[in-house]
């Protein structure tokens with residue numbers, strides 16, 4: 631109980647610190663963050679971030695399975711978790727399952743997604759896909775800006791989240807295909823985080 635309260639206090643302190651750091655940024659300036667592979671140590675924070683930012687319930691198995699995918703990444707700023715991307719290999723490409731940013735519109739989501747595309751490209755993976763709720767304007771705008779296009783719209787895809795998600799429960803299935811000779815740019819640094827303030 632004491633431990634839970636301590637974690638809650640630490641989380642609140644980190645949120646306040648992040649608010650101050652974000653307030654100090656210029657309009658449109660990205661929050662600098664470092665990327666790392668998803669590690670068990672950060673799972674509680676990743677879960678909390680999903681819960682705070684997404685109206686869809688993800689099971690514990692979802693996060694546990696993510697640990698075995700080398701494509702899952704976290705973004706941190708000064709030891710505070712600020713973003714996460716969960717992704718797995720599927721049908722010869724990569725399927726982005728969830729992407730969350732703690733602070734909106736500070737370049738966290740696009741940094742994670744760009745890093746994924748560049749890392750995948752370096753391994754010869756050229757196909758990317760994802761589902762997104764048809765009312766999720768921010769995510770659709772981000773995916774659109776990254777070259778994803780709606781291939782089909784699936785009716786009632788999010789039927790299991792009827793209690794928490796705004797109707798209609800439909801999803802756009804968006805895909806992005808890189809050309810074989812598409813320039814990839816410099817490979818992003820995705821480094822181990824040796825210590826994380828937010829670890830559980």
Ligand SMILES: CC(C)(COP(=O)(O)OP(=O)(O)OC[C@H]1O[C@@H](n2cnc3c(N)ncnc32)[C@H](O)[C@@H]1OP(=O)(O)O)[C@@H](O)C(=O)NCCC(=O)NCCS
Nearest residue numbers: 683728729730731734735736737738739740768769771772
């Ligand atoms: C979707 C989400 C991950 C986007 O991450 P983000 O860090 O806020 O996005 P970025 O700052 O990298 O934005 C990159 C570009 O995407 C577009 N974009 C992002 N959010 C937008 C918004 N609210 N409205 C319009 N365009 C938006 C813009 O083109 C933006 O570039 P700009 O800010 O230079 O104009 C974030 O809003 C989020 O966590 N949402 C809740 C969780 C979620 O819905 N995840 C997706 C489904 S799994």
